[in-house]
Amino acid sequence: MKFKGIIFDLDGTLVNSLEDISDAMNTVLKGLNYPTHTYDTYQYFIGSGLRNLVSKALPASDNNEEQIEICFECMIETYREVCTIKTKPYEGIIELLDNLALQNIKLAVFSNKADELTKKIASEIFPDYFDDAVGLSTEALKKPNPFEAIEISKKWNLKTEEILFVGDSDIDMQTAVNANMFPVGVSWGYRTEEELKTSGAKVVINNASELIEIL
Known part of the structure; x- marks a missing residue:
């Protein structure tokens, strides 16, 4: 697919x-x-x-x-x-987003960070890349609840199985599984590859460019 x-x-x-x-x-x-x-x-x-x-x-x-x-x-x-003093994109992320934009891939952010802060960081560090940036506004909708991810798929008019869900934690992988999206773990974040795979990651990538290969 x-x-x-x-x-x-x-x-x-x-x-x-x-x-x-x-x-x-x-x-x-x-x-x-x-x-x-x-x-x-x-x-x-x-x-x-x-x-x-x-x-x-x-x-x-x-x-x-x-x-x-x-x-x-x-x-x-x-x-x-x-929140944006020391916070920086990981190596290769800007290049990845540029590449994805050229391919007309729809892009969004879904974080358990407070919605206000998620939007602030996404807009200041990644202006014009994302269709949507959604953070936590209601505790009940916190990942691994897939509700917001599924809502994004509806806005895009895409089937959930047509979407990659990329994250660095067990919670992200569980969210992807719960939303019926393709779970991709990243090894450069805050959790181990073993945790990611145990939680449902179908692929764990070691650098941003590997995501293009999955596409």
Whole structure:
């Protein structure tokens, strides 16, 4: 089958945002005199949305819903100001998107990052590449719920099996499977190749240009 569209995850797939996310969360933690975490630790906090990341970053002694909500609001405010300072596209991504645009492949972003921030990063770092950039607006629609991915396929008037879903995490691969899209894992993100394959990846690519071969 000829694939006609690609939905990309954002963090760990298109952009390396680890340092901006980590710095923002550590700023919040320092302000509350809580212990901070290393970039390596935050690598395993990313993927299920910022609220989930906040919960994982807080000390167990203060990990209650009230404190999570307070810190989440602080995190959003802090991260909004720094979300494109250190965040950069991975090697080969811009060239890949240029190539896909020439082939008239439909392109979108679907992230568990807050919708406002997803749109901000996608528009500032990748202007004019994506038909849509969708982030998390309702907790119930968070990946691996395939609802937003399927909605994108409807906007494109494509069958779900005509779409590649590209991501770096087990959650992305589960989303692809749930949406009946072709799951492609990337090895340069925040999870291991083994995790990706176990979660349903049919292919794991090691550089951006390999995606063209799949098409």
